[in-house]
Amino acid sequence: xxxxxxxxxxxxxxxxxxxxxxxxxxxxxxxxxxxxxxxxxxxxxxxxxxxxxxxxxxxxxxxxxxxxxxxxxxxxxxxxxxxxxxxxxxxxxxxxxxxxxxxxxxxxxxxxxxxxxxxxxxxxxxxxx
Amino acid sequence: xxxxxxxxxxxxxxxxxxxxxxxxxxxxxxxxxxxxxxxxxxxxxxxxxxxxxxxxxxxxxxxxxxxxxxxxxxxxxxxxxxxxxxxxxxxxxxxxxxxxxxxxxxxxxxxxxxxxxxxxxxxxxxxxx
Numbered sequence: 677x678x679x680x681x682x683x684x685x686x687x688x689x690x691x692x693x694x695x696x697x698x699x700x701x702x703x704x705x706x707x708x709x710x711x712x713x714x715x716x717x718x719x720x721x722x723x724x725x726x727x728x729x730x731x732x733x734x735x736x737x738x739x740x741x742x743x744x745x746x747x748x749x750x751x752x753x754x755x756x757x758x759x760x761x762x763x764x765x766x767x768x769x770x771x772x773x774x775x776x777x778x779x780x781x782x783x784x785x786x787x788x789x790x791x792x793x794x795x796x797x798x799x800x801x802x803x804x805x
Numbered sequence: 806x807x808x809x810x811x812x813x814x815x816x817x818x819x820x821x822x823x824x825x826x827x828x829x830x831x832x833x834x835x836x837x838x839x840x841x842x843x844x845x846x847x848x849x850x851x852x853x854x855x856x857x858x859x860x861x862x863x864x865x866x867x868x869x870x871x872x873x874x875x876x877x878x879x880x881x882x883x884x885x886x887x888x889x890x891x892x893x894x895x896x897x898x899x900x901x902x903x904x905x906x907x908x909x910x911x912x913x914x915x916x917x918x919x920x921x922x923x924x925x926x927x928x929x930x931x932x933x934x
Contacts (some may be wrong), residue, residue, distance in 0.1 A: 682853035706881065706882040707882070708881060708882045708883075709882055710879055710880060710881035712879065718879065720880075720881060731915075746922045746931050746932055748918075748930055748931060750839055750841065750847065750922050750924055751839060751848060751849075751922075752835065752837060752838045752839035752910070752921040752922040753835040753836070753837045753838055753912060753919070753921035754837075754921075755884060755910055755912055755922065756908050756922075757886075757907075757919045757922040757924060758930070759906060759927075759928050759930055759931055761931055761932075777931055778928075779886060779888075779908055779927075779928065781881070781884055781886050781910055783882060783884055783912075790882070791886045792881040792882035792883075793879050793880075793881040793882075793884065793885075793886040795879055795886060798908075798927065798928045799888050799906035799907075799908065799927045799928055801877055801888055802875050802877060802888050802889070802890055802906055803875055803890075
């Protein structure tokens with residue numbers, strides 16, 4: 677199966693985050709997109725998402741590295757649900773790293789895919805049991 | 806927090822499935838929606854989704870009961886990612902039941918929410934490990 681174009685888009689978005697190019701990073705989002713920062717904490721709006729990206733980078737000592745694999749894209753109605761295994765890690769020692777089963781929603785707007793919901797926590801936000 | 810309107814919409818969709826009213830059930834979907842039938846098996850299009858619903862009902866001996874709880878709705882850009890704990894069960898003895906951590910994507914089209922991606926398997930579709 678050929679790789680879905682969203683895989684390369686997400687790779688470029690992660691690369692922007694890792695290079696701390698927050699203008700490029702924010703540009704992957706729709707104007708009224710929502711980013712889940714942590715369970716129970718979301719931000720909506722491109723400018724707020726850009727600010728949150730900068731705050732997260734600072735929080736991790738400008739040492740953050742995000743990557744994903746095992747992408748699965750399910751398209752319906754000019755919208756796509758993307759599932760992926762995400763690794764959020766620090767580059768320098770001591771290495772801290774967290775694995776997540778992420779869920780992203782993209783919409784195709786004027787021929788271009790834009791992220792509308794960025795929830796790297798996936799169904800991990802649901803109560804256990 | 807007041808209940809999101811999508812919670813009631815999903816309850817009504819489940820009720821339609823449980824009553825085997827497949828016309829009503831299919832009406833919750835956008836024309837080009839995608840339903841994940843099983844890992845690796847999807848159908849796209851309202852008519853195919855209606856046919857799949859009828860086939861699933863027959864497969865379960867007209868004895869299927871679906872329900873959900875712990876809804877979490879994340880909205881962005883006239884789109885919503887809904888997470889929920891879903892129970893798929895049979896009504897008659899012997900009771901068979903399966904728990905899933907589901908992911909649904911809805912789009913607001915002309916003021917009405919329509920399901921565009923129905924993936925009750927959530928991130929369970931990703932490889933383990």
